Amino acid sequence: MAILIPRISEYTQKGKQMTSQETIALIEETLDLDEGVLAPDTVLADVEEYDSMAKLSLIVMAEDEFDKKFTSDIVKSFVTVNDILIALS
Template sequence: MTTEEKIAMLEDVMDLDEGELTLDSVLSDFEEWDSLSKLSLIAEAKKEFGISIKAEDIKQFQTVKDICDFLND
């Protein structure tokens, strides 16, 4: 999955319009980055990548790039 596809997935998870997020977007700047979005991200990561994201991991995410980098590992 490309970086652009990961960003699109995050926009979908956060119910944002296409193009609202960039790699440099700070997650805390978006009220949509809430507990429901975090649970949706956990589900999508498991479904799309077979990756389990833990609560400790989510607490470390500051930017969209942090999530994309985590999904690359």
């Protein structure tokens, strides 16, 4: 199965272009994970810290940092980190 990774220029945090690695680092920070734990193909169900509080934090981060509004249904649909990256693009 091919992993789709949005182009680097598609991530904009408050007007600043971000790479996918910078975006993943921000997701790791939001989920209170060590740097380098996540990759685009990481299955979120395999991440112990990805619980209901982490999902709420992700919703807040998406709105605060990317001006993206995630509903709980959108967050529930995420299977991999790449799904989050696509939603943030």
